[in-house]
Amino acid sequence: MSGSQFVILAYVIGLGLLWGYAAVLLCSARSGNGAKS
Amino acid sequence: MRRTLITIYWLVTIASTAGGIAMVAYYTPDEQTMGPIQKIFYLHLPAAICTFLACLTCFIASVGYLIQRKAYLDDLAAAAGRVAVQLCSIVLATGMIWGKSAWGQWWTWSPRLTFSLVLWLLYIVYLMVRASIESSHRRALIAAVYAIIAFLDVPLVYLSVRLMPDIHPTSISLALPMKLTLAAWFVPVTLLSAGLIVLKFNINRRQRDSAKPIEPTQTPTGFHWSAEVA
Numbered sequence: 475m476s477g478s479q480f481v482i483l484a485y486v487i488g489l490g491l492l493w494g495y496a497a498v499l500l501c502s503a504r505s506g507n508g509a510k511s
Numbered sequence: 512m513r514r515t516l517i518t519i520y521w522l523v524t525i526a527s528t529a530g531g532i533a534m535v536a537y538y539t540p541d542e543q544t545m546g547p548i549q550k551i552f553y554l555h556l557p558a559a560i561c562t563f564l565a566c567l568t569c570f571i572a573s574v575g576y577l578i579q580r581k582a583y584l585d586d587l588a589a590a591a592g593r594v595a596v597q598l599c600s601i602v603l604a605t606g607m608i609w610g611k612s613a614w615g616q617w618w619t620w621s622p623r624l625t626f627s628l629v630l631w632l633l634y635i636v637y638l639m640v641r642a643s644i645e646s647s648h649r650r651a652l653i654a655a656v657y658a659i660i661a662f663l664d665v666p667l668v669y670l671s672v673r674l675m676p677d678i679h680p681t682s683i684s685l686a687l688p689m690k691l692t693l694a695a696w697f698v699p700v701t702l703l704s705a706g707l708i709v710l711k712f713n714i715n716r717r718q719r720d721s722a723k724p725i726e727p728t729q730t731p732t733g734f735h736w737s738a739e740v741a
Binding site: 476480 | 521528532535546547551554558597598600604605608611612700703704707710711714
């Protein structure tokens with residue numbers, strides 16, 4: 475693996491974790507998960 | 512109005528992430544000795560600082576809960592603890608990728624790496640402790656005490672590299688474009704971290720409100736069990 479490929483891998487994992495979790499939370503907030511019944 | 516502000520917040524976060532990626536790809540030069548691998552640093556350092564801030568939020572909310580016993584402080588601590596695990600995972604993953612390229616190995620038991628792994632495990636256990644206790648009052652109390660103890664590892668992570676011999680670099684000299692790129696990356700990572708904590712906090716609070724326990728209320732004919740309407 476070249477240095478550039480390592481960098482791309484790091485950013486894909488890092489941003490994937492952050493934005494993936496943000497997407498999950500935004501979806502569950504929008505779908506009313508845990509909303510008042 | 513509130514919805515518009517939230518939309519703007521997330522649009523700014525997306526735009527700053529895209530800007531940060533563009534700066535790493537096209538603007539900032541490769542470092543002379545390390546080459547392109549040094550560019551991991553622009554995500555690694557902001558994620559590490561935000562991990563500390565998330566742990567600090569969890570710590571302050573836990574201390575606040577022990578003093579005031581307000582449920583929202585427990586919800587905030589839980590949200591911050593979860594985001595701390597997310598951010599610490601990024602710090603460890605990006606650090607390991609750096610290590611494989613720079614040092615030739617994915618992992619080494621140096622003080623900073625070890626204390627960082629311990630921090631990650633401590634906050635995973637924090638989430639496990641929360642998930643394993645059913646009574647909300649007991650859970651909040653035990654989790655608050657645990658979070659205060661777990662926070663003791665944060666200064667150890669920070670100081671370990673200064674107090675003990677370590678393979679982890681303490682400082683890297685940066686040219687101006689590199690400094691600007693690093694500063695630019697603090698924006699999306701901080702916005703994302705704060706946004707995630709607030710989002711999770713709101714979800715936790717709504718879940719708590721919708722799951723208020725059924726409590727007995729005394730009537731002239733005796734106790735009457737009814738769900739509390741929030």
